[in-house]
Amino acid sequence: xxxxxxxxxxxxDVLDKWDSPxxxxxxxxxxxxxxxPPPRRFLSEARFAVLAALCDTVIPQPRARxxxxxxxxxxxxxxxxxxxxxxxVMPPDRxxxxxxxxxxxxxxxxxxxxxxxxxxxxxxxxxxxxxxxAERLRAPDAWQDMPAQKFFRALVxxxxxQFYYSQPAAMSEIGxxxxxxxxxxxxxxxxxxxxxxAPYGQWKETDA
Amino acid sequence: xxxxxxxxxAEAETDPRAVNGCAPDVFSRxxxxxxxxxxxxxxVDFVIVGAGCGGSVLAAKLAxxxxxxxxxxxxxxxxxxxxxxxDEYEQEKLYWLDPRVSDGDDPIELGANNxxxxxxxxxxxxxxxxxxxxxxxxxxxxxxxxxxxxxxxWQEMWKYYAEVExxxxxxxxxxxxxxxxxxxxxxxxxxVNEAGxxxxxxxxALGVDWAPTPLCTVSAPRGKSPPCAYRxxxxxxCSVNAKQSMLITYVPRAIRAxxxxxxxxxxxxxxxxxDGRATGVSYHRGGEWRHQKARNVVLAGYSIxxxxxxxxxxxxxxxxxxxxxxxxxxxxxxxxxxxxxWGEFEDEIRWYKGPPSMATCExxxxxxxxxxxxxxxxxxxxSQGPLPGDFAGTLTGATGMFGDELLTAMGKYNRMAGLxxxxxxxxxxxxxxxxxxxSDPLGLPRARVTYAFSDNDKRLQRHSLDFMSKMLGAAGxxxxxxxxxxxxxxxxxxxxxxxxxxxxxxxxxxxxxxNLWICDGSLMPTAGGVNPxxxxxxxxxxxxxxxxxxxxx
Numbered sequence: 001x002x003x004x005x006x007x008x009x010x011x012x013d014v015l016d017k018w019d020s021p022x023x024x025x026x027x028x029x030x031x032x033x034x035x036x037p038p039p040r041r042f043l044s045e046a047r048f049a050v051l052a053a054l055c056d057t058v059i060p061q062p063r064a065r066x067x068x069x070x071x072x073x074x075x076x077x078x079x080x081x082x083x084x085x086x087x088x089v090m091p092p093d094r095x096x097x098x099x100x101x102x103x104x105x106x107x108x109x110x111x112x113x114x115x116x117x118x119x120x121x122x123x124x125x126x127x128x129x130x131x132x133x134a135e136r137l138r139a140p141d142a143w144q145d146m147p148a149q150k151f152f153r154a155l156v157x158x159x160x161x162q163f164y165y166s167q168p169a170a171m172s173e174i175g176x177x178x179x180x181x182x183x184x185x186x187x188x189x190x191x192x193x194x195x196x197x198a199p200y201g202q203w204k205e206t207d208a
Numbered sequence: 209x210x211x212x213x214x215x216x217x218a219e220a221e222t223d224p225r226a227v228n229g230c231a232p233d234v235f236s237r238x239x240x241x242x243x244x245x246x247x248x249x250x251x252v253d254f255v256i257v258g259a260g261c262g263g264s265v266l267a268a269k270l271a272x273x274x275x276x277x278x279x280x281x282x283x284x285x286x287x288x289x290x291x292x293x294x295d296e297y298e299q300e301k302l303y304w305l306d307p308r309v310s311d312g313d314d315p316i317e318l319g320a321n322n323x324x325x326x327x328x329x330x331x332x333x334x335x336x337x338x339x340x341x342x343x344x345x346x347x348x349x350x351x352x353x354x355x356x357x358x359x360x361x362w363q364e365m366w367k368y369y370a371e372v373e374x375x376x377x378x379x380x381x382x383x384x385x386x387x388x389x390x391x392x393x394x395x396x397x398x399x400v401n402e403a404g405x406x407x408x409x410x411x412x413a414l415g416v417d418w419a420p421t422p423l424c425t426v427s428a429p430r431g432k433s434p435p436c437a438y439r440x441x442x443x444x445x446c447s448v449n450a451k452q453s454m455l456i457t458y459v460p461r462a463i464r465a466x467x468x469x470x471x472x473x474x475x476x477x478x479x480x481x482x483d484g485r486a487t488g489v490s491y492h493r494g495g496e497w498r499h500q501k502a503r504n505v506v507l508a509g510y511s512i513x514x515x516x517x518x519x520x521x522x523x524x525x526x527x528x529x530x531x532x533x534x535x536x537x538x539x540x541x542x543x544x545x546x547x548x549x550w551g552e553f554e555d556e557i558r559w560y561k562g563p564p565s566m567a568t569c570e571x572x573x574x575x576x577x578x579x580x581x582x583x584x585x586x587x588x589x590x591s592q593g594p595l596p597g598d599f600a601g602t603l604t605g606a607t608g609m610f611g612d613e614l615l616t617a618m619g620k621y622n623r624m625a626g627l628x629x630x631x632x633x634x635x636x637x638x639x640x641x642x643x644x645x646x647s648d649p650l651g652l653p654r655a656r657v658t659y660a661f662s663d664n665d666k667r668l669q670r671h672s673l674d675f676m677s678k679m680l681g682a683a684g685x686x687x688x689x690x691x692x693x694x695x696x697x698x699x700x701x702x703x704x705x706x707x708x709x710x711x712x713x714x715x716x717x718x719x720x721x722x723n724l725w726i727c728d729g730s731l732m733p734t735a736g737g738v739n740p741x742x743x744x745x746x747x748x749x750x751x752x753x754x755x756x757x758x759x760x761x
Binding site for chain 1: 213214215216217291292293294295296297298300303304306307308309310311315316317318319321323399400401402405436437438439440441447448555556557560562595596597598599600601603605608610612613614615616618619622623656
């Protein structure tokens with residue numbers, strides 16, 4: 001097991017560049033709008049709670065103001081945003097998500113004497129998800145022929161991870177440059193970094 | 209199609225912008241340029257469906273030759289300077305997000321991987337790698353013993369590569385290490401970023417050539433385009449207009465020459481008359497179905513939408529769909545294997561700076577007699593620079609990792625480098641586009657895409673992963689991770705010399721219907737081991753000249 005993640009770039013925040021040439025109006029507008037999560041409109045309250053717990057398990061965020069993920073995934077389902085692909089072995093996204101959230105909840109209950117996924121602590125949730133990813137199912141009927149690992153990786157992990165790592169807080173913790181328009185970068189090789197980039201990371205010996 | 213994906217300029221996704229005799233000025237924040245318009249009742253010379261690599265070039269060249277042209281695109285007409293944000297989630301508005309049903313033994317991912325939905329098509333979000341086919345690939349059956357021949361001579365294609373490279377001011381090296389001599393690239397090569405230098409170090413360690421990648425973004429000012437700012441966000445749209453996409457090159461050129469562009473116009477059907485010939489198209493725009501008459505209809509919607517439209521246009525006279533009496537429409541769809549090796553490095557590479565693929569190696573496209581080469585076809589590979597969201601999707605898809613394991617792996621983002629192939633796959637008739645038994649919001653049957661790799665494809669993938677692992681290790685990479693994916697689309701409506709085994713002749717004209725044409729990547733009989741954009745562009749420029757010559761002759 002990996003210990004809790006600690007950023008190699010403490011103190012670096014891509015939002016500090018908000019008023020610099022790294023940001024343009026379009027980016028500021030988009031990011032400003034995202035500070036207000038959309039209302040819950042598609043998933044039921046119970047399913048939304050499972051989704052929120054899922055996001056918290058995939059992306060633990062021990063920070064004062066965690067990046068909101070679940071409301072945006074829910075809104076994407078409400079808007080039928082799509083991804084361009086529906087694997088034939090999967091139902092359409094708007095059916096797959098409710099089905100999959102119920103199935104994850106059923107797996108949790110099968111593992112933990114009827115306690116639902118959202119009511120488990122993170123370590124227990126993690127174990128339930130690892131079993132699902134390995135297709136070791138305790139509530140196979142709940143999946144109704146939907147391939148569990150495919151749902152977990154192609155929809156759950158991918159959409160949660162892609163959304164999270166598009167947000168400024170995630171960019172900051174990995175030392176990514178963040179928004180860069182109209183100003184991009186000048187120093188392209190390892191000999192130097194631009195003053196508006198993250199300073200070099202603090203790497204532990206074990207990382208190097 | 210109807211719902212806005214983006215927050216910024218959402219109206220561009222719901223209300224057509226090329227209207228009332230004006231089109232967006234793509235070099236302005238909110239300006240317009242004059243645009244000629246044609247009445248729907250007027251039979252225009254050419255209706256072209258799709259404003260990407262194929263349709264934009266054809267529209268510009270036909271309009272410049274004096275023909276009346278209406279160019280349709282299902283997507284919005286963006287102004288990059290004001291509409292594009294530095295934000296992966298927002299910029300998904302550039303992709304074809306309405307689902308295609310994907311099945312087969314190796315179902316492919318669509319959308320961001322390979323399908324644009326905007327005026328300018330996939331060039332709005334492509335990563336600008338601008339390579340030519342190896343000459344022998346145009347006769348791969350005759351010269352190399354696999355797949356099929358193109359109905360085109362390589363020297364003719366070579367001439368058109370030069371034409372489109374000049375039109376797009378490709379930035380490339382003075383001396384390119386592989387293939388026959390080519391002229392100098394119009395613009396100097398970009399400085400190679402650290403991610404590219406990793407490839408260079410690995411290549412030198414293994415004793416193979418490498419080169420700065422010829423790229424479709426300018427290295428010096430060009431007209432209203434500034435030089436590349438090295439933002440590294442090419443895959444989500446260039447917000448400074450350095451990238452020479454169709455949106456800011458051939459499309460404006462087409463409009464200047466008198467072509468009309470209709471954005472947010474989804475063509476649902478090619479109409480045919482009593483005699484079986486095309487008479488125009490039915491399209492959905494501004495909330496209603498409309499009709500445009502035309503003497504010729506050209507399909508340029510790429511390898512999924514072009515066959516889908518032909519199949520969706522079936523009539524009693526064309527019961528299998530248009531141009532499909534031999535059943536070849538939609539068949540021999542190809543992808544590129546897009547397998548990759550990723551590794552951690554001692555230094556911070558910061559691969560996010562600059563275009564993602566600044567160095568390339570085409571060694572395995574040009575070597576035929578190496579004892580380890582146990583496959584037909586070839587592959588190139590390039591250095592990588594995925595954006596964080598994109599890379600997180602790659603990691604989770606390949607490993608299933610999440611939680612602190614994922615956060616820790618992503619925490620090494622700045623110390624990662626990778627090599628990824630563009631690997632040729634073999635054409636196979638059962639890899640194909642058909643119609644699904646479900647419909648899109650306009651009521652049009654969706655595409656079903658069926659795909660499986662051949663044994664040869666799998667040998668090529670394995671070979672490439674072994675070679676790239678060796679190279680990345682030699683460059684200092686550790687804890688290597690292999691991933692598999694696909695990119696690009698080719699084929700589906702192959703051109704050829706034989707009406708029994710192809711969909712069109714050598715100039716893209718349907719064997720069945722003499723005023724129905726195809727001009728996009730679906731014509732490609734083979735995939736080659738390089739990114740397809742330059743080949744689609746060059747082929748479109750060639751077809752345009754052939755059409756003009758036939759008309760004048």
